[in-house]
Amino acid sequence: MNKLKMLLMVAAALVLITGCSDSEKADTKNDEVSKEKKNTDEKEKVKTVDKKADAPKDQGDYKVWFEGDVERKGKLITVKGKTNLLPESRLMIGMDSVEGTIIGGNESLQVNDDGTFNTELEIPNEYKGLIKVSIKFEPSSDNQPIKDHYGENGEKLEGSFVRINEDSAAKQSIALLTFEVPQDVSNATIAIEEPKWDKPEDYGSEIIRIEEPDIEKDDRYLYVEGKTNLLEGTRLRGRLDIPGFFTSGFQDVVDVNPDGSYKMIIEKPQTNEKLKDVKEYELVISMNLGDNSWQSIKEAYGENGEKLQGEFIVEESNSKTAEKKISIVE
Structure with missing residues (x-):
């Protein structure tokens, strides 16, 4: 009788221990799932908030501005910066030599949602002298939503970066930045600065x-x-x-x-x-x-x-x- 009682007590203890163990595992797994979901939610939330917060407060204002720099390392030129132009505004980046035209030295890119822009240009090996780089925003050649905002010929554009252009039949306003990039030094960085007229x-x-x-x-x-x-x-x-x-x-x-x-x-x-x-x-x-x-x-x-x-x-x-x-x- 005592033996039977002892066996029943041992069996009950084992059942209790196993149950606790399974419960702890389930709780741990639930905690991990909960933490993972929380972390994912936080990442998504941070990503959304940061993207919105990084956009210029005056994004889309008619008085346009630019900041950033043009950097050369070896034969690679990096153009990077930020502007308050509307997202998807098209920037035309030009590269030429003081001593001759560089074939294929032009490209275009669109302004990102947060106002940033970034591109790279490769200087051909045969060009050793001073390189001219330009950044141009021309509303008349952009998509219709951009034209609607800044005017068909950019007539709403304002600020020191804005220039007159009459190369086409109509008088236009464009934003234009120009830089001279030397090659007689190992590296060079030219900051974007607002011109004063x-x-x-x-x-x-x-x-x-x-x-x-x-x-x-x-x-x-x-x-x-x-x-x-x-x-x-x-x-x-x-x-x-x-x-x-x-x-x-x-x-x-x-x-x-x-x-x-x-x-x-x-x-x-x-x-x-x-x-x-x-x-x-x-x-x-x-x-x-x-x-x-x-x-x-x-x-x-x-x-x-x-x-x-x-x-x-x-x-x-x-x-x-x-x-x-x-x-x-x-």
Whole structure:
């Protein structure tokens, strides 16, 4: 009898222990499932909140801004930044050389939901000199929702990044950023900075003013920065006149900035083996209406420059041009 009682007590204890063990396992498994679900919910929640929080508060505002940088490491250029343009706005990224056109150097991308953008450009091995990079937003060539927001021709765009463009039949407003990326150093980073324009009082006057430019030199280029009172988009040509030589490649053509300022980059004569001993030459900065196709420029200065006035005007048989010569000594 005692043996039977003892066996019954042992069996009951085993059942109790097994039941507790199974219960603990079930509780543990339930806890793990609960924690996993909680973690998943938190991750999804964080992802959604962060994406919304990272978007600019003024996203879609007509006064557009950009920030970020253009970075070169070896032959790879990385363009990355942030803007308050609407998501899916198309940015056109251009890459060219000061010394010649780079085939296939252009591409486009869309602004992300949080306002960021990022792309990479590969510099062809044969290009060793200064590289020009541009970022352009052109509403007229974008999708219809973007046109509806900023205007069919970008007429609602505002801010210092905005430029006038008349390369097509209609007058347009675009956002434009330009950078010069050197290759004579191992790496280079150029920050995106908001330009500051300072229009002169005589801006757009028919009496043309071309100030003495600031000229800096290195082993390969002339960097010419100057001010005029010419209208935005007026095309200026800078060319080198080298005594005793007929040359055509030492020049740059640029469009005047919104305040009449400009910047040119011209290869030095010494980059050519035949001209390596040249010590003196002239920089000729000129504005010829034949170089200008914009209707607003022709209306302001005349189809053939007949309205141009002032000390820098050169009269020819049927036209007038503005011209300034600067002597350069190496």
